[in-house]
Amino acid sequence: MRASSLTSLVAGAVVGTATGALRSGRVHRGRPVLWAAGALGAAVVANELAGKPALFLRWSFLRMLLGHRRLQTTWQVGDGREDALVAYVTRHARAGDVDDVIRAIDRFCLERSFLINVGEDKGEILDRVVRRIRPAVLLELGTYCGYSALRMVRAMPPDARLHSIEFSPANARIARRILEHAGVGDRVTIVVGTLGDGGPTMERLRTEHGFAAGALDFVFVDHDKDAYLPDLRRILDRQWLHPGSVVVADNVRIPGAPAYRQFMRMHEGRHWRTTEHEAHTEYQSLVKDLVLESEYLG
Ligand SMILES: C[S@@+](CC[C@H](N)C(=O)[O-])C[C@H]1O[C@@H](n2cnc3c(N)ncnc32)[C@H](O)[C@@H]1O
Incomplete structure (x- = not known):
């Protein structure tokens, strides 16, 4: 399992567990919010396991939204994905082949981290x-x-x-x-x-x-x-x-x-x-x- 999938699984599990714990406890007023958070966590996990077909449920996309302030000032998401792209391209694309580098970047964005x-x-x-x-x-x-x-x-x-x-x-x-x-x-x-x-x-x-x-x-x-x-x-x-x-x-x-x-x-x-x-x-x-x-x- 890739790191990003693992991260999203953990994120989904954390959201789901926290939601369940709170639901079973004394917190009642925020119930709709907790249900929504739980459902979102579950949907993110399902989407990651299914190969990330829905962009808006991908952890890498949600992570980018969470870091939008930083993105607006530094123009990097803040989790090192732009540097990770260099490593990915160097490892997966043929040197001197523009088509292959473009293909590798698209693959990185679809399978690893949204850019x-x-x-x-x-x-x-x-x-x-x-x-x-x-x-x-x-x-x-x-x-x-x-x-x-x-x-x-x-x-x-x-x-x-x-x-x-x-x-x-x-x-x-x-x-x-x-x-x-x-x-x-x-x-x-x-x-x-x-x-x-x-x-x-x-x-x-x-x-x-x-x-x-x-x-x-x-x-x-x-x-x-x-x-x-x-x-x-x-x-x-x-x-x-x-x-x-x-x-x-x-x-x-x-x-x-x-x-x-x-x-x-x-x-x-x-x-x-x-x-x-x-x-x-x-x-x-x-x-x-x-x-x-x-x-x-x-
Ligand atoms: C949407 S990205 C560009 C994507 C790129 N054209 C591509 O398709 O691969 C925007 C970029 O513009 C840069 N940027 C933001 N404000 C700028 C400005 N006033 N002048 C030049 N670059 C700027 C950011 O640092 C960021 O790298």
Whole structure:
């Protein structure tokens, strides 16, 4: 039995036992809550034993929800799963094989620990856009563990270059190791920083990475949802896009980027032409999300 299954079994057993003990004792007022906790514990255990078919009952998903505050500040779940991914990929994916590394990451997310990657369903939308427009210079906002970067590298022309901006130095280190293992470390530049840090990151992009007017063919926006629109405006202010550049934004419905969506709607047909793609949120098939593909018209 794997460690995560064992953990969930223990968690389920603890919840169930505590609930039973309390129920048989003097605590009566919280009964409905205890029954619900007991039922949840039992459902988590059953789901783990059945091979984790329901994402929302997986211990790794519930653990992530419990750590959401930490996730919002450090952008790691807090149980070491992002580092565990590196070990898993190194052990289970063939070195130098991008397809196999992507497959291993998806397997890790389905069988071990849920990660906030773009995932398979929305990842295919990303692949299709990159293949269609054949960008030479790509920018990603939000590298995390490098999953979407791998997908873009696989889809982009061989001489194209991806620049990926990541707020967390720890995540950047993890992504670099995974990209190196896949044999594509030399095609992606990961820059630690944020476009909203008051200047240094944008200045580095200009001076060290050659960002200039009209330089960007493609942007993938997948970082802090509140920063989608401000960061797009920063890119527009610097005139880094050209007519025909395409911006793809993940998670526009969940967790949601309403200001960004509203901006695209306001400028539809004048400065932007947007297609809204319905897709599922990562690694499950119940909850739907929206991916926006927006062509800049100038
Ligand atoms: C949803 S994850 C990205 C997932 C990744 N694109 C993938 O599909 O594999 C969001 C990432 O954005 C990073 N992040 C958060 N705010 C940021 C910002 N303002 N600028 C750059 N990165 C940011 C977080 O540290 C986290 O690693």
